[in-house]
Amino acid sequence: MQRRIIPVLLLTLMMLLSLTACGSAGRAGTGPQTPAATDSGSGAPSEREDPPVETTGDIVILFTSDVHCGVDQGFGYAGLQQVRDFLIAQGDDVILVDDGDNIQGEPIGTMTRGEALVDLMNQMGYSVAIPGNHEFDYGMEQFLALAEKAKFSYISCNFNHNGELVFEPYVIRELAGKKVAFVGVTTPKTLTSSTPAYFMDENHEFVYGFFQDETGERVYRAVQSAVDSARAEGADYVVVMGHIGNEAACLPWTYDDVISHTSGIDVFLDGHSHDTDQVVVKNKSGEDVLRSACGTKLACIGWCRITADGELSTGLYTWNNNVAAPALLGIDNEMSRAVAKATDTLDEKLNEVVAGTMVELTVNDPVEVDTNGRPIRMVRRAETNLGDLCADAFRDQSGADIAFVNGGGIRANIEAGDITLRSILSVHPFGNSLCVVEVTGQQILDALEWGSRAVPSETGGFLQVSGLSYEIHSYIESPCVSDENGLFAGIEGERRVKNVLVNGEPIDPNRTYTLASHNYMLLEGGDGYTMFDGATLLQDCVKLDNQVLIDYITDTLGGVIGEEYEDLSGQGRIVIVEE
Numbered sequence: 387m388q389r390r391i392i393p394v395l396l397l398t399l400m401m402l403l404s405l406t407a408c409g410s411a412g413r414a415g416t417g418p419q420t421p422a423a424t425d426s427g428s429g430a431p432s433e434r435e436d437p438p439v440e441t442t443g444d445i446v447i448l449f450t451s452d453v454h455c456g457v458d459q460g461f462g463y464a465g466l467q468q469v470r471d472f473l474i475a476q477g478d479d480v481i482l483v484d485d486g487d488n489i490q491g492e493p494i495g496t497m498t499r500g501e502a503l504v505d506l507m508n509q510m511g512y513s514v515a516i517p518g519n520h521e522f523d524y525g526m527e528q529f530l531a532l533a534e535k536a537k538f539s540y541i542s543c544n545f546n547h548n549g550e551l552v553f554e555p556y557v558i559r560e561l562a563g564k565k566v567a568f569v570g571v572t573t574p575k576t577l578t579s580s581t582p583a584y585f586m587d588e589n590h591e592f593v594y595g596f597f598q599d600e601t602g603e604r605v606y607r608a609v610q611s612a613v614d615s616a617r618a619e620g621a622d623y624v625v626v627m628g629h630i631g632n633e634a635a636c637l638p639w640t641y642d643d644v645i646s647h648t649s650g651i652d653v654f655l656d657g658h659s660h661d662t663d664q665v666v667v668k669n670k671s672g673e674d675v676l677r678s679a680c681g682t683k684l685a686c687i688g689w690c691r692i693t694a695d696g697e698l699s700t701g702l703y704t705w706n707n708n709v710a711a712p713a714l715l716g717i718d719n720e721m722s723r724a725v726a727k728a729t730d731t732l733d734e735k736l737n738e739v740v741a742g743t744m745v746e747l748t749v750n751d752p753v754e755v756d757t758n759g760r761p762i763r764m765v766r767r768a769e770t771n772l773g774d775l776c777a778d779a780f781r782d783q784s785g786a787d788i789a790f791v792n793g794g795g796i797r798a799n800i801e802a803g804d805i806t807l808r809s810i811l812s813v814h815p816f817g818n819s820l821c822v823v824e825v826t827g828q829q830i831l832d833a834l835e836w837g838s839r840a841v842p843s844e845t846g847g848f849l850q851v852s853g854l855s856y857e858i859h860s861y862i863e864s865p866c867v868s869d870e871n872g873l874f875a876g877i878e879g880e881r882r883v884k885n886v887l888v889n890g891e892p893i894d895p896n897r898t899y900t901l902a903s904h905n906y907m908l909l910e911g912g913d914g915y916t917m918f919d920g921a922t923l924l925q926d927c928v929k930l931d932n933q934v935l936i937d938y939i940t941d942t943l944g945g946v947i948g949e950e951y952e953d954l955s956g957q958g959r960i961v962i963v964e965e
Contacts, residue, residue: 486518794846
């Protein structure tokens with residue numbers, strides 16, 4: 387089947403790309419230059435019958451990361467196809483890879499348990515992918531089934547079952563007559579930023595892991611071993627595909643940690659923290675390594691170009707419009723039709739109006755943006771009005787004294803106006819369930835301390851609260867201690883959380899309170915919250931989190947969210963004291 391390209395639309399798209407592409411400084415490749423036969427790495431679907439073109443001898447690695455089901459957002463898969471086809475048409479040898487967190491984040495993922503996304507990745511022609519932390523959100527059995535369904539290779543040098551790697555640590559693809567090795571590495575924070583119980587056996591012992599330890603050395607050794615093996619196999623270039631990121635909560639496994647403790651990596655294509663930084667990092671031998679990340683929801687497409695004479699560079703194609711490229715440019719190609727087919731069947735139910743809001747509800751900082759002008763996820767480091775709403779819903783629907791909702795479980799804004807089922811599912815896409823436990827005030831204090839440990843940086847375990855207020859004295863170093871799996875292990879030193887009030891009264895560490903949250907945090911140790919282990923369970927998975935939110939809005943609030951939630955920064959329940 388010949389691939390359709392609309393010349394005028396393609397020209398328009400590439401003109402826009404030429405104005406928004408940015409890149410890092412290039413350098414020459416350090417690997418041996420001996421070509422050798424191995425697997426073909428072209429990311430194009432096998433049925434393409436494009437006529438031969440004069441080749442440039444350049445290799446282009448297109449990479450996506452943290453798509454989070456946003457297949458019709460930003461460039462969308464339709465725009466990604468156009469970009470890839472343009473590069474192929476100009477003579478580049480192109481491969482398409484993904485750095486994780488693809489199959490979760492929107493209703494299409496939740497309602498198909500990731501299957502629709504793997505189908506689309508297959509049709510898109512991905513060659514290599516790595517698991518991000520959210521690939522495991524539908525359970526280990528489901529992810530491994532999806533990996534079997536994939537027509538591309540999942541790789542990871544550190545995802546293991548009782549010490550044995552689940553996937554190959556690397557693959558080699560032949561591109562433009564060169565061997566390019568792709569090494570996969572996934573953050574050990576996955577054990578707490580997905581559901582810990584999914585990595586355990588029936589005795590609640592961890593059997594799956596990511597070579598986590600307190601120093602990071604096991605991960606560094608795993609990466610180095612894979613790099614060395616790939617070089618020994620004749621790789622001309624080594625590209626690490628990481629779902630690692632730059633968040634302080636991910637120490638000692640950030641991209642800087644990994645690069646600075648290894649050698650032999652040419653390029654590090656990264657994900658997890660949703661940043662778009664293009665930087666150069668010194669490796670263990672003092673050599674430059676390019677590190678590139680491409681944000682989330684296909685707002686950017688990452689690229690790495692290896693020229694015929696060995697020069698390496700990285701950068702982004704960036705889509706800064708509110709309207710997605712496929713819609714704005716009217717792109718009609720194989721992927722636009724595949725995405726439409728996958729999403730249209732869900733639209734009728736998802737577009738059902740379930741409530742309304744007089745005010746905008748946000749996960750983002752109302753003022754501050756990152757260096758690329760993109761919103762910062764305030765819900766993971768400070769109070770927001772949407773965080774207040776979600777926590778209030780859990781407390782209201784459970785009757786508990788206090789409610790917690792982790793910031794990482796609140797995923798999307800709600801615009802003023804009608805609220806659809808799609809909007810609610812986008813806010814709470816994980817399908818967690820309301821639970822209530824009986825805990826002491828001391829356990830509450832420990833949880834607040836753990837949730838606040840990364841402030842002013844982000845962490846998905848940051849707590850939005852109801853029935854409670856507290857201060858975070860961020861100038862005090864966090865006293866939290868974690869074990870080798872990244873789980874809460876205790877407090878050593880002065881606490882940074884102070885002046886905790888429960889319904890206006892100082893918290894009593896010895897008193898018993900009822901606490902509402904979801905199974906992820908209270909029963910499964912999500913985000914490392916081990917202080918609730920063994921707590922008396924009063925309500926066990928009584929209602930899905932998205933239904934909790936719907937019922938609170940429709941029943942308690944009368945179907946309309948009003949002025950009490952109008953302040954984007956919330957109602958003053960969480961105060962950050964900086965000095």
